[in-house]
Amino acid sequence: MNDTQGKFITIEGSEGVGKSTNISFIKDYLEEKNIELLITREPGGTPLAEEIRELLLQKRSENIDETAELLMMFAARAQHLNTVILPAIDAGKWVLCDRFTDSTYAYQGGGRGLSWQLIERLEETVQQELQPDLTLYLDIDVKLGLARASKRAELDRFESEEIDFFERVRTAYLTRVKTDTKRYQVIDAGQDLQLVQADITHVLESFF
Ligand code: Z5A
Numbered sequence: 001m002n003d004t005q006g007k008f009i010t011i012e013g014s015e016g017v018g019k020s021t022n023i024s025f026i027k028d029y030l031e032e033k034n035i036e037l038l039i040t041r042e043p044g045g046t047p048l049a050e051e052i053r054e055l056l057l058q059k060r061s062e063n064i065d066e067t068a069e070l071l072m073m074f075a076a077r078a079q080h081l082n083t084v085i086l087p088a089i090d091a092g093k094w095v096l097c098d099r100f101t102d103s104t105y106a107y108q109g110g111g112r113g114l115s116w117q118l119i120e121r122l123e124e125t126v127q128q129e130l131q132p133d134l135t136l137y138l139d140i141d142v143k144l145g146l147a148r149a150s151k152r153a154e155l156d157r158f159e160s161e162e163i164d165f166f167e168r169v170r171t172a173y174l175t176r177v178k179t180d181t182k183r184y185q186v187i188d189a190g191q192d193l194q195l196v197q198a199d200i201t202h203v204l205e206s207f208f
Contacts, residue, residue, distance in 0.1 A: 006036070006093040008085065008130075010100040013138035014169045015159060016149030017189045018196065019098055022138065025197050026096060029204055038088045041098035042077060045084050049076035057156040064157075066112040073104050074122045081126065101127065102135060102176055107158065110172025111165045134207050136200065137177050138189035142166045145189075 011019050011026070023039060030037050043053040052072050056064075077100075088095050101123050108114045140148075142163060149159060177184035185203040189196055 006089040006091070006095060007133045008089055008095050008097070010097045010102065010132040010135045011138065012099060012102045012106070012135055012173065013140065013189060014106070014142065014145055014166050014173070016145035016147070017138040017140045018148070018193070019138060021193065022136075022196065022200060023096060023098055026136075026200065026204070029201065030094060030096070033208075036093045038084075038093050038095045039098075040080070040084060040095060042080060042100055042103065043073055044076065045080040045097075049080045052076040052079075057158065059157045059160065066108065066114055069112065070104065070108045070114055070119070070122070073108065074126050077101070078126045081130070086130075097132075100132060100135075102137070102173065105176055106169045106172040110168040110170075110175075111161065113168075132183065134203075135184050136203060137173055137184050137186050138196070139170070139173070139186055140189040142170055 009026075011023060013019055027037060027039060042049075043056055044050045052075060056069065056072055056076075085095050085097065101119075104119055104123075105116060109116050109119055146163065146166065152159070177186055187196060187199045187203070191199075
């Protein structure tokens with residue numbers, strides 16, 4: 001990435017961790033610095049990818065095969081990356097993405113038990129060398145996260161999983177963040193919101 005290009009920041013975490021809450025905080029922080037920002041999400045971020053999101057999140061009587069789920073995540077990602085994320089970065093914008101491939105390692109790898117080698121192969125096909133410049137991983141005790149998320153009106157297909165699934169998701173995230181201590185910045189999301197946001201501010205200040 002050269003100086004005229006934007007930056008790619010992703011935000012990750014499991015159920016009830018407060019991604020949405022903190023994305024609006026990060027948005028305000030970056031806009032105050034006059035950064036041209038695109039906020040987007042995965043799965044989703046384009047009309048086609050949003051349709052795939054609907055298919056993935058809807059509860060249904062037919063069981064979705066794990067590999068089919070994985071391929072749908074990467075189909076949505078290829079469309080999103082090539083038609084939205086990369087053009088924005090090339091135009092000098094910063095992209096703040098709610099979830100990206102680390103979610104796939106955590107949910108389809110950790111949660112569903114698919115092999116990381118398979119995910120790596122698809123990652124290489126879809127992204128080549130591209131990786132986020134910064135990934136904020138919001139970490140929370142699974143039970144506390146689920147308690148926060150339980151206030152929602154209706155649970156989607158992922159939110160309806162058992163606690164063990166989310167424990168495996170968290171373990172996968174925690175394994176992954178150890179592989180690159182520069183790109184991944186771990187935030188203790190179990191703290192009061194003010195403290196979470198103070199930690200996020202500190203990370204963003206160091207990133208600048
Ligand atoms: N998925 C996948 O399997 N594989 C992939 O590759 C990708 C995704 C990309 C949709 O994601 C699903 O897709 C996701 C994984 C799968 N499923 N799950 N689970 P999503 O990001 O759209 O769904 P989400 O995880 O439910 O995210 P969310 O809606 O942004 O929720 P959140 O992160 O928990 O954020 P929140 O709404 O800001 O916070 C939840 C509540 O906690 C809310 O009432 C807040 O006011 C409260 N909160 C937040 N912070 C605090 C603090 N610090 N203290 C107290 N209360 C707080």
